[in-house]
Amino acid sequence: MSKTSFHILRVGFAITFLWIGVLIFKQPEAWGGYIAPWAMKLLPVPIEQAMMGTAVLDIIIGVLLLIDSFVWLAALVGSIHLIIVLAVSGITDITVRDIGILAGIIAIMVESLPESLISKIRRGR
Numbered sequence: 085m086s087k088t089s090f091h092i093l094r095v096g097f098a099i100t101f102l103w104i105g106v107l108i109f110k111q112p113e114a115w116g117g118y119i120a121p122w123a124m125k126l127l128p129v130p131i132e133q134a135m136m137g138t139a140v141l142d143i144i145i146g147v148l149l150l151i152d153s154f155v156w157l158a159a160l161v162g163s164i165h166l167i168i169v170l171a172v173s174g175i176t177d178i179t180v181r182d183i184g185i186l187a188g189i190i191a192i193m194v195e196s197l198p199e200s201l202i203s204k205i206r207r208g209r
Contacts (some may be wrong), residue, residue: 090195094149097189101162102146108139123172141165149192156201159193 108115112135119131127134145165148158166186170179
């Protein structure tokens with residue numbers, strides 16, 4: 085991935101995560117409606133609190149991506165977060181969007197892995 089395309093994706097995803105975080109803060113109960121009933125039963129806290137925690141997580145991911153700090157870690161956490169979102173929201177009209185965002189954030193993670201971590205992975209083979 086070229087340096088320019090990497091930064092365009094990084095900033096685009098930063099804005100996406102920040103924006104979603106703010107939207108969730110504004111209407112946590114509405115965003116909670118995307119969670120499947122079976123998943124809601126597993127929550128140890130009320131849905132509004134769970135969604136506020138999700139908003140904070142989204143904003144942290146967005147900030148780290150935006151300031152170009154710990155990008156690989158932000159992308160890793162963002163990837164895990166999106167996998168969970170896909171698992172608990174079921175197949176809907178917006179599933180395809182989430183799959184596209186997941187693919188892009190995984191690409192950002194792979195491209196930003198520290199060389200020291202890549203070396204450890206290669207030695208482990």
